[in-house]
Amino acid sequence: MTAASTLAEVLRGGPRDAPLYQALKHVQVVPISADLGRRAGELLGATGMSGHDSTVDALLATVALAQSRPMLLITSDPDDMARLTEEPHRKKAERIAVVSI
Numbered sequence: 001m002t003a004a005s006t007l008a009e010v011l012r013g014g015p016r017d018a019p020l021y022q023a024l025k026h027v028q029v030v031p032i033s034a035d036l037g038r039r040a041g042e043l044l045g046a047t048g049m050s051g052h053d054s055t056v057d058a059l060l061a062t063v064a065l066a067q068s069r070p071m072l073l074i075t076s077d078p079d080d081m082a083r084l085t086e087e088p089h090r091k092k093a094e095r096i097a098v099v100s101i
Contacts, residue, residue: 001028001067003036005059030063047083054080061085064096071096 007029011017030036040058044050049058057077061084064073070093075081078100085096 001030001063003060003063004029004031005056009056032059036062043084049080049083053077054084057081058084069094069096073098074101075099076101 007024010020036059039062040055043058043061044054057080060073060075061081064071064081064085065087069090073081073085073096075098078098082098085098087095
């Protein structure tokens with residue numbers, strides 16, 4: 001599962017997109033609603049993060065946080081994603097596992 005906003009980060013409209021389109025056949029893409037946008041903004045405020053890159057990350061984080069657990073989040077930005085998905089109130093085994101690619 002991924003957020004629709006993530007597509008803007010990875011797709012560039014050329015032949016190099018072919019492997020990504022193959023992978024996307026197996027991934028549910030969650031549209032960005034007004035509610036997800038609001039929650040992402042609140043998440044940025046709570047973490048003190050800002051900027052375009054952080055905004056796209058926060059949109060993905062809101063999608064991840066809404067999923068049942070266990071949850072594995074694969075990202076090229078593990079530090080920011082771990083910060084955005086941190087849930088200290090949950091037991092460690094119930095938190096989102098952030099993995100770097």
